[in-house]
Amino acid sequence: TDYLRFLATFAVVVAVFASIFLLTSGLAGPKGGVEGFLFQAARLVVAVGVAIVAGIVLVRAGVVPRAMAVETYVTPFANFFSRYGRAAILILALISTYRIADIVMGVMANVFYVDLGFEKQEIGWISGGFGLAMTIVGTFLGGLLILRYGILRILFVGGLLAAGTNVLFAFLATQGNVLPLLMAVIAADNLSGGIAAAAFVAYLSSLTSTRFTATQYALFSSIMLLLPKLIAGYSGLIVDAVGYAPFFIGTACLGIPVLAMIVFIARLTLAPQDD
Template sequence: MAIERSSHPWLAALGVYLEPRVARMLLLGFSSGLPLLLTLGTLSFWLREAGVDRTTIGFLSWVALAYGLKWAWAPLVDRLHLPWLTRRLGRRRGWLLASQLAVVAGLMGMAFSDPATHLERLVVFALLTAFASATQDIAIDAFRIESAPPQQQGAMAAAYQAGYRLAVILASAGALWIAARFDASETTYEAWPWTIAYLAMAGFMAVGMVTVLFSAEPRVTVPRETLEREARVSARLHGSGRLPKGLADLLAWGYSAVVSPFLDFLLRYRWQALLILALIATYRISDVVMGVMANPFYVDMGYTKDEVAAVSKVYGVIMTIVGAAIGGVLSLRFGVMRILFLGALLSAATNLLFAWLSTQGHNLPGLVFAVSADNLSAGIASAAFVAYLSGLTNVAYSATQYALFSSVMLLLPKFLAGFSGLAVDRFGYESFFVATALIGLPVLLLVWLAARSERQRAAFAPLPPQSKVR
């Protein structure tokens, strides 16, 4: 009987995943992860197969900068009401459905835009898809935080990540598999297999849309303290007589929603904020810059869609999940900063495997080995990096500050990745992959400096009350 009673808490804990609001996050995570690779990796495979040169493919990766700039319009998603949709669905669900409809429109536009003949039109629809997808991510984060108490946020996040990873597999391996099934020949290019694949992906967005329609709107209002602060700022601006009331209210809202979270971070870390932002901006630089050329590399090396789908898009994602699990355990055992250093070192070093692979021609076992090591190290690095970013946020501004950090993480790497095709055309794949490993080395110095700075802050921080008693 004692054994049976002791098992009850575990059964109760696992039961949280059967709750409707947690299950909904699995489906919303799927909706969030689906558009990402359709504007990045899968798209680059399509572009290369259509004969688009590598330099152009590299520059087109700048479409993903929409994800790095989402902090700029996150306050609008947080506070702005949409005509009709907000009244019928609520703030969060209204923005979710609007962004999902925009993703569907973008994917359908991409489906009917052959890059061999209408590249400019394809780029426009890819930008629409990326912008709408980033907006959906903002709305989902807010929906998740507001839909459950703090003790259930771990389960909500886990369900979201599971759905997200499933969608990544579908948008990469699934899209390639669909295109391959309708492709009469791997040696000649036809656009219509890709049209079918992208239309199918647009159809899968119905998962998220139906979830939104059958979900409850979170019953959360803007905190009274926030409204009072905005009122005080507006009164000062309007009381001077130099600004009309409407403009004063708008500026006060902007200060509360945009300026305050960033100012809080700078005041807490002062000069160390520059070091932290430099680390965030460069930590994933090796992976991101190399990643843009991965699919063109597979095409140029003669790997088929099925081979890439199986090894890189399915097996690789599984290895990333395994790496993330390992990284989480190691971070708990040895500390976040040590594993942050290890992740940066492995991420840079594994790029050298692709430099070696570029000299082997069509080598399927070599591809499996390189992808395994690369994705495993990426998972370890990601787990430590997410833990590091989470530790930097102030709980009073967690959503906005985390959006800022995750955006800064992408801006510089994505900008440099735009020149990756130019670098490959000029120097070749081997030299390019070696260079992507070398640019990751300064990150190791930044991690060491950030760890030392963190130790200094801890040493001079006042002891908590319970420690003083001891």
Template sequence: MNSHTKRSWGEAFHALTNPRVITMLFLGFSAGIPILLIFSTLSIWLREAGVERATVTYFSWAALGYSFKFVWAPLIDRLPLPILHTTLGRRRSWLIVAQTAIIAAILWMGLTDPAQNLTMMAFAAVALGFASATQDIVIDAYRIEAVDVDLQAMMSSAYIAGYRIGMIVAGAGALTIAALIEGEGTYQPLAWRVAYGCMALAMCVGVLTTLLVNEPDVVRKDSKYFHHTSDYIRFLLMFALTIITFIAANIYVGGMVAPLKDAWVRGGMTTELAGFLGGALQLAVAVMLAIAVAWITTLAGITPRDMVRETYVAPIKDFIDRYGKVAILVLALIGFYRIADIVMGVMANVFYTDIGFSKEEIAAVSKTFGLFMTIAGSFLGGVLSVRYGVIRILFLGALLSAITNILFAIMAQIPTNTAMFAVVIMADNLSGGLATAAFIAYLSGLTNISFTAMQYAIFSSLMTLFPKVIAGFSGTAVDAVGYQAFFIGTAILGLPVLVLVVLAGRLTDVEHPKSRQVKTAAR
């Protein structure tokens, strides 16, 4: 593995007090607020309002922006916002716009009664998902640019801790506020209006942080485009046409794919596999049509080719130029690093219920105690990464994530035991927090300052894509082999990751880049 200047424990713990690290705690809190307001908290509100279960699940699509944020991440890298850019800087100006949009979307949701206007609530939820994903893009770029590589693990640790606290506030906090106002009576829109209003107020933590911190001091080559109003309009028109095409194609192709999936199932294919193949086909067609529209509009002169090349092609080309053939190895590591954790995690709550734990026990041990263990693990990962280097802790995190899955296999074969449950959750969440902190630091070290937002958005989307695809078949696997063999299998899935970490550690250098602007890799 690549070399790392070993630091003392005092230096490692002192990194926790770095002002930039503390800043990430508050920005992480701001990032953690919106996600549950789209998912679990909103789901409970919709059910109370009498919305059917099938319709409630459709609202999860409002968060698709998180999966496709790399589409507009280049705009955040290349487009300076008029007026705000000169007063706040590139990152802070985009951040304040995203946070303002989040507050507006939360208030929009709060002022909408889903029992009266479900369509309006859907639009508000989509707006919140888009604004929240935009904030994530900017925070990721800010985190990478604000400090040197050796502090990235601590920055990611603080971010994870803040994010989890924000999720508690938006989850348990919002539900508590709604329950206090609503009581045991019938559904009252006012209760949810107040709860979401309080969540909008909580977002002021992020706004104040953005206004108080300094813009990252980095050397960045500015775009030779986007200096005139016409440049903005032409590029945004191309972008809008591409997005509209993508959405319309998804809707149209989805209707065509549905009968095809039914035919596959009737032919003997499993429902999960048919759903995956149909979804993959639908996505592929939509992406190809969107790319075709972008290409046609560029050929038609709506957007200059050089502008599109600089915005979308250059970040990818830069990564390939810096890492050469090693880029394939790096992408494989990114795509599979969290496979053992995610594939197992999909079945975790079902497993707890199936072996006899009550909802109260699951909430207390897995959700509450487990949350604090995740936060502790993230800070542990940050301190150890500063002390021993990111690559070593990346390897340790992957190893522990695989080993802890064996503990679940053991728990599946013994009588229900709350103490054992707590031990397993402690080990799993500590290792998960440690691995995530090191992994985010590793991804941060791979980026080029000139394309921070775009490159990190691609990495963060890729890191969950393959594991989530495979995780979709978890239920089928458990039905076929049982929980014990399933958990052992997920541990085995994580072993090749150890080889990838070792190879990546030898062939790349994210610990000591030659330049903060352009990081180099061994060819």
């Protein structure tokens, strides 16, 4: 059937992407610094490009009905750009960077706690148990604040808090093994993370069209992690080069452009055109 062929085509495209990305990992290239980051980004771009070409070839060869492929992959994206116009690029830039400060910092959190001398049991119950509870509280609080003040305002507040709490980690790095301070920092970080997450999910949901909710939300969810995860892969190298405190300050600064984009988008008073 058409749906089975569509599924098979999707599997082939994913396999092509994975194969190209893995094959290029064997290429001799820079391992660290800006050059290393650009090399990894180039690998990703090449793999995505080849996968897209493979998909186009399969569609043109008649493996999948052209109308089905267009309706599934092209129309939802065209709909988003037609609804938001030039602002669509700015919105996508915001989506791709909103969580950059906490993700780039977060991959080093547990290593940081261990290096400060905290026991793994302490880290487990504070970060996993207590921290999770604070995240839930933050998410609930974020939802209430959105109802009261609107999505964009709380999106800004969440971004500010998520980036700002990274400065607390820099302070913790200068104080060493102080358990009450660790609890306070984790509480603040997870509470702000919950608020930011609630606002971000609400914002992504507000961007989707009722006709293409699933596809567009999947696109946004993929974009929001791509750049942060790519940069986070170099967090360890950055810490080795500059130390924990400057690293955390730097990750906090990553949130500044995000806040600027939110302010600019809010001033545009964006109202999507009818579907």
